[in-house]
Amino acid sequence: MKSISLYTDNGSWIVRLHPFSKLFYLIAAILIPLISGHLWMFAVTVLASISFLMSSHMLRKAVPLIAFSFTIILTIFIIQGIFFKDNTSVLLTLGPLSFYKEGLLYSSRIGLNILNMLLSFSILVLTTSPSELVEELEKKGFSPKFGYIINSVFQIVPEMMGTMHTISDAQRSRGMETEGKLVTRMKAFIPLISPVVMSALTSSRERAIALEVRGFGANVKKTYLYSHPYTKQDQMMKWGSLTSLAAVIVLRVLHVL
DSSP states (O other): OOOOSSOOOOOOTTTSSOHHHHHHHHHHHHHHHHHHOOHHHHHHHHHHHHHHHHHTTOHHHHHHHHHHHHHHHHHHHHHHHHHOTTOOSEEEEETTEEEEHHHHHHHHHHHHHHHHHHHHHHHHHHHSOHHHHHHHHHHTTOOHHHHHHHHHHHHHHHHHHHHHHHHHHHHHHTTOOOSSSHHHHHHHHHHHHHHHHHHHHHHHHHHHHHHHHTTTTOOSOOOOSOOOOOOHHHHHHHHHHHHHHHHHHHHHHTTOO
């Protein structure tokens, strides 16, 4: 059966971590540079996330998730570098275009923030089983409906990508040109929209029926087949993340950072 999530169980140390340990790291990695307000702190968290992905052999899988963001980041650099409201110091001139220091610094902050969030989320998404994360949340008292929403977020992108590939193959087998020049690909993309949307709606309805049949809304106490106890590595990840976050908050309050 084809997987409809980005999770890959390669047996690495970060895959074996408790889902909550990776959640603690995700929260800390996003908040620490935002609270500190320094560009170098963004670089630190980005490098930390890259090192985690490399050590777990997941960096290659994270590249496609990150590659799309570079188009957005490049657009931000161009627009803010030229038109940012506080631009005063010309840093670079390319023909008729002048890029300003203030706009490029502002763009760097936004770009590094986007990259930092994508890398942090990649660690959670690529190395955490959605079903295990939902199960652990329910054990802590979260509503099963909340868990279902989390599970759906993990699955929606790969599920829609799989549907698009299936529909594209079906249209190609019927003689539609889907490859070649950009114009040809754009023409082939438009007929994909309607089947993908209809398929998503049908899938949602079928999933809702299947959940009700299995007693999703039953108000009874659930039992769980598996347990995931905390290990020493989990404790190190959890308390390392929380300690770093607390230290940055204290230093920020004391105006040291």
